[in-house]
Amino acid sequence: MRISFDWLKQLFPTDKPAQEIGQFLTDAGLEVEGIETFDVVPGGLQGMVIGEVLTCAKHPDADKLSVTTVDTGEGEPKHIVCGAPNVAAGQKVVIATVGATLYPAGGEPFQIKKSKIRGAVSEGMICAEDEIGVGSSHAGIMVLDTDLPNGTPAAQYFGLASDEVFEIGLTPNRADAASHLGVARDLQALLNAPYQLPDVSGFQVANTSLPITVEVENTEACPRYAGVTISGVIVQDSPAWLQRRLRAIGLSPINNVVDATNYVLHELGQPLHAFDAAKIKGGKIIVKNATEGAKFTTLDSVERTLRAEDLTISNAEEPMVLAGVFGGLQAGVTAETQNIFVESAYFAPAGIRKTSQVHGIKTDSSFRFERGTDPDMVILALKRAALLIQEIAGGVISSEIVDVYPQPIQPQQITLRYSRVQQLIGQHIEPAHIKAILTNLGIEVLSENEEQLALSIPAYKVDVTREADVVEEILRIYGYNNIILSENLAADFLAKFPNPDPEIITSRVADALAANGYLEMFTNSLTNSNYYKDQEGNVPAELVPILNYNSEDLDAMRLTLVYSGLEVLRHNINRRQRDLKVFELGKVYRKDGEKYKENNYLVLFMTGNKEGESWQQASAKASFHDLATQVQQTLTLCRQTNFITKPTEHPYLAGGVTYQKGDITLAHVGLVKDSVCKQADVKEQVWYAELNWDYLLRNYKDKLVFEELSKFPEVRRDLSLVVDKAVTFEQIKQVAQRTERKLLQDVNAFDVYEGDKIESGKKAIAVSFTLQDKQQTLTDKVIDSTMGRLMQQFEHQLGAVIRK
The missing domain is CATH 3.50.40.10 (Phenylalanyl-trna Synthetase, Chain B, domain 3)
Known part of the structure; x- marks a missing residue:
């Protein structure tokens, strides 16, 4: 917002300089970001005065030049060489004195210097109107009809005095200050001097011949x-x-x-x-x-x-x-x-x-x-x-x-307690001072007692709707700089700090991802509703639309982080950055009946090669297991254990697994459907992981549990199981863990074979089992008994054939 100082002084007369007024306004919350000088004509006619031609004679060495003496109000007349045909003694003219800069209409600015013209000294310039930017004529010098004394600034004669303009950073809540009058109201309270409304007493109806x-x-x-x-x-x-x-x-x-x-x-x-x-x-x-x-x-x-x-x-x-x-x-x-x-x-x-x-x-x-x-x-x-x-x-x-005006708007009425003023400001202010500030702000005191004031708030103060707002108004005018801070600051409220701190956990996980080559991205929570439309053009009921959107591409709140991440991949792929590993911590939004919900997720994307080109190893495409490994590391970092995996049913994934703990879904990992990639115009294969960040934060266990390393050795035994292709390693693992809870420490698949050497529809999985008794050394009898029970359950529960 721009405020003219000359204009402001019509409403609030003051002899204080603009810089001082600007400081007052800034201290009161109307931040003056700058004060600039405004000139109607460039340069504001600085260095130009009204002068009088005393003598005028032809130049001895130039027919078209005249040598004049001019009174500029500075004592000794100035000698000026002039080329205008209409210059004559007795004229009142505009003189550009030595050092003045002229801004001619349509030309480059130049500075007046003392010089010699054909041997005659010239100490200034008698100006035409186009030479100083007040007109376009160059027929001759300006001859003025004025009684102003010689030496009067030319800007005064033309009414072109410079103005100083405040550039105020108006905050949205200060609608009352969005005018010269609004600024004058604040100055009245700051300087305890009245502002003046324009005089409209001359308004008079001449006739009623044109009623509307x-x-x-x-x-x-x-x-x-x-x-x-x-x-x-x-x-x-x-x-x-x-x-x-x-x-x-x-x-x-x-x-x-x-x-x-x-x-x-x-x-x-x-x-x-x-x-x-x-x-x-x-x-x-x-x-x-x-x-x-x-x-x-x-x-x-x-x-x-x-x-x-x-x-x-x-x-x-x-x-x-x-x-x-x-x-x-x-x-x-x-x-x-x-x-x-x-x-x-x-x-x-x-x-x-x-x-x-x-x-x-x-x-x-x-x-x-x-x-x-x-x-x-x-x-x-x-x-x-x-x-x-x-x-x-x-x-x-x-x-x-x-x-x-059928129903006049009534002023807001607010009760202000002196105790509340002191509590919020932290300093005692005399009641008389408080009342003076409020009165100068146009706030009427309806009634009062020793403890409080009943106030009527003028309608223009749209942001003052409660007691705390009135206290803010008082503090603005009283001055933040006048609040005395004690040497020992104290607070009567101690905030509850969460343990564990979500920010620390988030930073820890982000650092781990960055250390593994993932780049963090930040995307817009606004998205295009077309991503979610079905074949009939309908959007899901849970989609949150934007009522006052500025762009048709950003007309809804996102239901998933998939599309915003794909847009980032597309942007980079189109610029030949094809090997990408990125992650984001962001919110998704949905409407649940009359309520609105938002949830936090950590998402990871992989596309292209999993590593950059190197002479040490051949490039390999990013795979499911590359991303799944990172997800499992992240879950471990978030202190999550004892989860299971199952085939995913994520709506945007063509296949993959879901990590689950009881009824809670911890994460999804899989390949983004081609149809989804096509919507975002991504032509590459994209692997995607989505972690339930709200749950991971809520259930983070800050305390680590340690136990002494066992003194007794581990034993490994391997089995080759022939099972149906539909049987997953997770099922094998769960059967093993249910069968042997005490000795079984780890189960791992280290080879998978599908081919013509086994029955069609089958696969062979080589699985290792790590056994350990932490109280004593395992004997062959115990080991063989344990492996026998495992094989029996694999045959019984999974229909497995144990390859000898």
């Missing part, structure tokens, strides 16, 4: 609507002073009527709109919701399709304005306009915000309306605009003010 009736159909979306007509205006360029004010804050002047409404918006924070009265068909304004699907062309010549939720300002036949957001092309003020209707209204912020978002329109009006304006400013701003239009465009007020 107003009907508000949707009073919830538009609680207050006012307007007045002005006839006989002359639409033309605004006066220089008004153009200068608007340009200082970054606006481009349009015409005097539109400029007047923009001026009042930035002065008082109240958006207004001017209609060509001749285009208000039926002489009637109707504030109502649009017809669903209706077409409407806005001022930027873009045809937009309206929604039934969009509020419009219409005439008797058609919409003229998208209320609070943007004007229509047909009803705007043009050079032919003679009579106008000026609108001033208060619109409900939520509706304006939705309309602005859906249609992608951001204007100065919508910026303020969607954050909340002051319903009590509507009439004052309307009168101010009407008087300003009369001043710069002529015309007379030709109707009474129409003010439709």
Whole structure:
């Protein structure tokens, strides 16, 4: 937000410099990010003064040059050589003194230096209007009609004094400060000096020859609507002073009527709109919701399709304005306009915000309306605009003010306890000081006692809705820098620190993955709903849509991390980075009836070769087991043991396993379906793992359990089992563990054979069994008995044939 210091001083007179005012505002929460000098013409005519030509004679060595003496108000006259044909003694002129920099229209800037021209000394320059940037004529020097004393700055004569402009980083909650008046209100409280509202006492209705009736159909979306007509205006360029004010804050002047409404918006924070009265068909304004699907062309010549939720300002036949957001092309003020209707209204912020978002329109009006304006400013701003239009465009007020305000908005009432002020600020502030701050902020004290105040909050303070907000207002003005910090800080609340700390666990796992060559990625939680549509184009009920999305590609919250990861793979593969191992810790979102849920997952992706090319070994494609090994290491790092595996039923995987513990799914690992990869335009084979991060964090055991290494040796025995192809190693392992719980330490498959040497539909699995008794040395009798029971159960439960 840009605030002109000259303009601000019209509302809050002060002799303090801009830098000091900027510091006050920053301390109060209106952060001044910079102060820049604004010049209507480049350089601000620095070093240029009004002077008088005392003598003028022909140059002895040049027919087209004159040698002059000029009084610049500095004592001794200056000698200046001039080439203009119209220079003469007795003229008042503009002098560029030595050291001044000129910015000629259409030329490069140059600096005036003391020099000799054909042997004659020249100590400055008598200027033409194009040479200093105030015009385009180069027919001769400017001859001024003025009684100003010699030496007067030229900027003063032209009314081009430099302005200082504050660039304020306005936070979203400070809608009340989105104007010069809003800043002046804060300065009143900071400096304990009154601001001045514009004088509208001159507002007078000349006649009622041009009445416009107003009907508000949707009073919830538009609680207050006012307007007045002005006839006989002359639409033309605004006066220089008004153009200068608007340009200082970054606006481009349009015409005097539109400029007047923009001026009042930035002065008082109240958006207004001017209609060509001749285009208000039926002489009637109707504030109502649009017809669903209706077409409407806005001022930027873009045809937009309206929604039934969009509020419009219409005439008797058609919409003229998208209320609070943007004007229509047909009803705007043009050079032919003679009579106008000026609108001033208060619109409900939520509706304006939705309309602005859906249609992608951001204007100065919508910026303020969607954050909340002051319903009590509507009439004052309307009168101010009407008087300003009369001043710069002529015309007379030709109707009474129409003010439709069926249910006036009542000010918020809040009780403020002195004890709460001290508790939140941490320092005692005298009640008299608190009341002075509140009064200067426009907050009315309704009643009081020794313990508390009953307050009435002005409507423009939209962010002050509770006691804590009032305390914040007090602290802003009292000054954060005035809070005294004790030498020994203490707190009366000790936060509960989780044990184990999820951040530490997350960092530990991420470090382990990075050490194994995985790169971490961060993707957008917003995604494209097309990923989840079925063949009929329907999306699942659990998908969370975005109501005010800005991009059709980001119109829903993701149900899975699969697609966002595939988009990252596609981006890299398209740039010839094909060997990828990446991971992400992220959230997924789903709707469960009327509730919304979010869950955390750790996902891993592998594609291309598992390692880069090397002379030491041939490249090998990433495989299921490469990713499964990493998943098992991660589960172990998260202190998960005694889990089982089973074939996965993950909706995005064409095959793989699920790691399960009881009824809880710990992880899925497998190959992403071709159809899913095709949706994301990934043509490579992709391996994917998904870990239930919420569960892993909740069930992380921070304490490690150690036991003494056994003094007695392990024994290994191997078996070759011929089983059906459908039998998994996990089934073999589970049978073994159920059969022998005490001695069996480990089960491992070290070879698998499928071929013509065994029966069709069968496979041979070579399995090793590690046995150990931690109390004594195993005997052959115990070992043989154990292996016998294992073989018996494999034959009985799995139909295995033991190869001898």
